[in-house]
Amino acid sequence: MALNYTAEEIMQTIRMVQSENLDIRTITMGISLRDCAHEDMAVCCRKVYDKITRKAEKLVETGEAISREYGIPIINKRIAVTPIAMVGEACSGGSFVELAKAMDKAAEATGVNFIGGFSALVHKGYTSGDRRLIEAIPEALAVTERVCSSVNIGTTKAGINMDAVAQMGHIIKAAAELTKERDAIGCAKLVVFCNVPEDNPFMAGAFHGVGEPETVINVGVSGPGVVLAAIRNHPEWDFSTLASIIKRTAFKITRMGELVGREAGRRLDVPFGIVDLSLAPTPAIGDSVADILEAMGLERVGGHGTTAALAMLNDAVKKGGAMASSHVGGLSGAFIPVSEDAGMIRAVTEGALSLDKLEAMTCVCSVGLDMFAVPGDTTAEVLSAIIADEAAIGMINKKTTAVRVIPVPGKKVGDEVEFGGLLGRAPVMALHTYDPAVFIGRGGRIPAPIHALTN
Amino acid sequence: METKRVIVTVIGKDRVGIIAAVAKTLSENQVNILDISQTILQEFFTMMMIVDISQSRLGIQELQDILGELGKEIGMQIQAQHEDIFRFMHRI
Secondary structure, X not given: OOOOOOHHHHHHHHHHHHOOOOOEEEEEEEEOOHHHOOOOHHHHHHHHHHHHHHHOOOHHHHHHHHHXXXXXXXXXXXXXXXXXXXXXXXXXXXXXXXXXXXXXXHHHHHOOOEEEEEEEEOOOOOOHHHHHHHHHHHHHHHHOOOEEEEEEEEEOOOEEEHHHHHHHXXXXXXXXXXXXXXXXXXXXXXXXXXXXXXXXXXXXXXXXXOOOOOEEEEEEEOOHHHHHHXXXXXXXXXXXXXXXXXXXXXXXXXXXXXXXXXHHHHHHOOOEEEEEOOXXXXXXXXXXXXXXXHHOOOOOOOXXXXXXXXXXXXXXXXXXXXXXXXXXXXXXXXXXXXOOOHHHHHHHHOOOOOHHXXXXXXXXXXXXXEEEEEEOOOOHHHHHHHHHHHHHHHHHHOOOEEEEEEEEOOOOOOOEEEOOHHHOEEEEOOOOOOOOHHHHHOOOEEOOOHHHOOO | XXXXXXXXXXXXXXXXXXXXXXXXXXXXXXXXXXXXXXXXXXXXXXXXXXXXXXOOOOOHHHHHHHHHHHHHHHOOEEEEEEOHHHHHHHOO
16 A cells, blocks of 8 residues: 655644644534523523533543544634523523523533624614623623623624624723733623624634524634745745745645644534634734735735735635635634734834724724723724724625724833733724714714615 | 545654564554555655455554554654545545
């Protein structure tokens, strides 16, 4: 029997893992909690805890066994649940913070590091459960460790709920205030979305959508370091060659996600949902999307040319990745979180990357304004206006956009905030302080754009 | 009989007896060597084996432990990985 692989192929795989930071960023188990509703909050909490711990009992050990046998690191094992606004809506009394605590306890018991789904979908309006959930977000994020929260305030089909946009500015401020001793870490666990995907495995925005099955396994891959290694030191390549190399590399990275997802689904007897083929950076040196853009020939990310470079990278990653998996979903594009990417941090610190350029970049990549710190005295209205701008980009371009902003109490432009671990560190960025209060205070909905009328 | 294929890679500074030591450990554990290839890559001795562990009482994790120990003894980095990771990445 012939050795089916060349020495180069085998060594390439090993090198990707050992020196280029290739890893599976997350195996996320989605769990429906729709059958946990109950009018007594205490009963509902117990049902939530029981169901999560039962379904995800073997998630972490299975992830670790797969990681070991295949020799590929699986960094995070996580859980996403039905938006809790729907689960808790039937409860006649009690605070939704209790539900967050039940989620947190279940996450701890199963050994996962984050659990997403303390969420509400209010792009067209609030139900009573949505309202109670959103009001509970600041406290829920302050008293739990692992719970992540998200709120969808707009879609291309529905337009933008500006009442919710206005409220989220205040919610973010309150979350920052309640966790000010920990540099407002509550805000790092809260995402405001437009066009939120219902099968995203990445935190903090993961939840288990209403069209999903009872349980599902979704996988997020990583690998900016692998793309960087493939393209660095080749200024002579034209764009066709560059795109082709990125596509081939993305294909290989995504195949790892497909393999791990299928295997995890088989071992856990849970359907395999999707691979999210995002390029997700980490604060580790060399594992940076910004470094890829600079390797493409920019002196610094944030300079002119950055948007074009990112657009090409994002598209090539999708083309390569889409071929590698039977089902692609989630966010699937390049992530540009500021605090989690050493190259982005450097560009902000040096003054090369402004918030305005970052916003332009979000027009052509997968997510939005992610993990950036702003001065603590930023008003709720300015935060809402940032959200409104970003949501407008998503709504008009039929794509997901999000805002995860951290107004750090007591900090000003030029200061730095350290979150540690995968969340990294964030230099506090300057923003426009002109007052948008009248605009934000109008209330109501921005109507859906004309191209929502596709039927 | 179904085979259970594992790829063993041995990387380090070349010296006498590397293949012998690895092969001995594998045979003691009823691990069948299906193919071997060896080369010098970037100045490092690099050996790749496809082995079948279906006749062995060892699972892949135990094999990894035993080879890891052997690697420490002979000063080489030895890895054992399920074949699928290479098949998925390099074959369509």
